[in-house]
Amino acid sequence: EKDLGADLESVLITKEEIDAKLAELAVKIDAEYAGKDLLLVGVLKGAVMVMADLARALSSRVTMDWMAVSSYGEGTQSSGVVRILKDLDADIKGRHVLIVEDIIDSGLTLSWLLSNLGSREPASLRVCTLLRKPDAAKVDIEVEWVGFDIPNEFVVGYGLDYAEKYRNLPFVGTLAPHVYSG
Ligand code: PRP
Ligand code: MN
Numbered sequence: 072e073k074d075l076g077a078d079l080e081s082v083l084i085t086k087e088e089i090d091a092k093l094a095e096l097a098v099k100i101d102a103e104y105a106g107k108d109l110l111l112v113g114v115l116k117g118a119v120m121v122m123a124d125l126a127r128a129l130s131s132r133v134t135m136d137w138m139a140v141s142s143y144g145e146g147t148q149s150s151g152v153v154r155i156l157k158d159l160d161a162d163i164k165g166r167h168v169l170i171v172e173d174i175i176d177s178g179l180t181l182s183w184l185l186s187n188l189g190s191r192e193p194a195s196l197r198v199c200t201l202l203r204k205p206d207a208a209k210v211d212i213e214v215e216w217v218g219f220d221i222p223n224e225f226v227v228g229y230g231l232d233y234a235e236k237y238r239n240l241p242f243v244g245t246l247a248p249h250v251y252s253g
């Protein structure tokens with residue numbers, strides 16, 4: 072068994088910093104959707120932690136749905152090939168939809184999602200992401216709510232995985248290169 076401590080290089084964002092940021096974003100999101108019904112669309116699996124904590128920080132009445140897409144597989148590089156593993160349960164036509172993501176890396180996943188969901192004629196379609204890597208962007212995407220812009224390093228924790236591991240860490244950390252460089 073590997074020692075988790077040796078796999079992580081550093082803690083990039085603490086649990087306390089995440090909590091404070093989500094509380095801050097929730098106030099803005101509540102204000103934006105005041106008097107409206109909001110549908111949160113979480114992108115499995117990475118967004119589970121953000122979705123759970125953001126939803127509880129919001130005062131608005133929300134409903135939640137989930138989409139499972141995958142572009143990374145087991146590697147550390149985005150392939151750009153997005154697969155739908157699970158579609159939304161409900162029609163979003165006429166709904167106010169907020170996509171909830173853990174991270175925007177190349178932006179390819181979200182770019183694909185925005186055009187896919189956009190074609191279903193929602194009343195509005197916006198994005199909230201906990202993390203974004205400006206230096207990794209391959210496409211330009213308009214994102215309403217961003218928690219943290221981070222450097223272009225491989226990060227894990229708080230939903231983010233490497234080969235499906237580390238999602239349960241309560242903080243965001245950088246992975247030691249030896250873990251993924253073999
Ligand atoms: C990760 C992450 C985002 C996406 C961002 O998901 O959760 O959804 O990649 O990368 P991009 O901006 O380069 O497209 P992943 O495909 O690894 O699936 P997962 O959420 O199940 O881990
Ligand atoms: Mn994801």
Ligand code: MG
Nearest residue numbers: 117143231232
């Ligand atoms: Mg992943």
